[in-house]
Amino acid sequence: MDYEGVDVDLDGVPVLRDVGFRSDARRIAVVGANGSGKSTFVRTLNGLVRPSAGRARVLGLDPVADGAAVRRHVGFVFSNPDVQLILPTVGEDLALSLRGQGLSKAEIAERVERALEDIGLAGRRDESAYALSGGQKQLLALAGVLIRRPGLVVADEPTAFLDAANARRIADRLLEQDERAVVIVTHDPALARRCDVAIRFDGGRLVDEGEPGRVVADYLAALP
Numbered sequence: 619m620d621y622e623g624v625d626v627d628l629d630g631v632p633v634l635r636d637v638g639f640r641s642d643a644r645r646i647a648v649v650g651a652n653g654s655g656k657s658t659f660v661r662t663l664n665g666l667v668r669p670s671a672g673r674a675r676v677l678g679l680d681p682v683a684d685g686a687a688v689r690r691h692v693g694f695v696f697s698n699p700d701v702q703l704i705l706p707t708v709g710e711d712l713a714l715s716l717r718g719q720g721l722s723k724a725e726i727a728e729r730v731e732r733a734l735e736d737i738g739l740a741g742r743r744d745e746s747a748y749a750l751s752g753g754q755k756q757l758l759a760l761a762g763v764l765i766r767r768p769g770l771v772v773a774d775e776p777t778a779f780l781d782a783a784n785a786r787r788i789a790d791r792l793l794e795q796d797e798r799a800v801v802i803v804t805h806d807p808a809l810a811r812r813c814d815v816a817i818r819f820d821g822g823r824l825v826d827e828g829e830p831g832r833v834v835a836d837y838l839a840a841l842p
């Protein structure tokens with residue numbers, strides 16, 4: 619990731635100012651107070667939000683100019699899984715994620731089975747996705763992103779609504795793969811500390827970056 623002097627205005631309001639950050643770290647945590655600009659920043663990573671100034675590169679690509687390519691390589695997990703689940707059954711929803719990838723029916727079925735096992739929902743392929751618990755829906759939404767094997771996963775507060783066991787399960791799934799990079803917005807200090815680097819936003823500016831334990835400790839110490 620390579621950002622230089624990035625500004626973002628939303629509806630005429632300055633939301634991010636002069637964001638500069640360069641890192642090859644595989645796991646990046648994004649911390650900061652409510653309204654500090656974290657979500658806006660991560661939405662620039664796949665072109666959901668367009669900078670009004672500056673230069674942004676993700677996986678060597680410009681998220682706006684190369685939007686289609688970036689979206690093929692960058693998966694996005696939201697904290698509210700309801701915005702991500704589309705088709706009625708668990709299996710159909712996962713299979714939809716694989717459409718357009720040139721896979722055979724057998725390959726899709728196999729990957730869906732494996733993804734379900736991975737999130738502890740094996741055998742529930744034909745059940746209604748809407749009847750799952752909040753935590754299970756979150757796991758399913760995450761599986762729907764991971765099943766495409768993106769090079770970078772961006773997760774915006776992925777554990778916000780989860781109990782401790784499901785929060786750990788989501789964190790494990792996100793962090794465990796060596797070949798996949800992740801950027802995780804989180805208010806959970808323990809999750810941030812499991813990343814390789816943390817960055818902190820304050821008032822729309824990136825004000826700190828470094829070893830997550832230190833960045834989180836300084837952030838917590840600065841709270842009013």
Ligand SMILES: Nc1ncnc2c1ncn2[C@@H]1O[C@H](COP(=O)(O)OP(=O)(O)OP(=O)(O)O)[C@@H](O)[C@H]1O
Nearest residue numbers: 628629631633650651652653654655656657658659
């Ligand atoms: N469409 C918009 N128009 C104007 N201002 C906006 C818009 N979207 C967000 N903002 C403002 O931008 C600021 C940063 O919002 P953002 O959602 O990026 O913060 P955040 O750090 O992710 O917050 P939280 O932890 O509460 O999710 C906030 O003050 C918010 O009110």
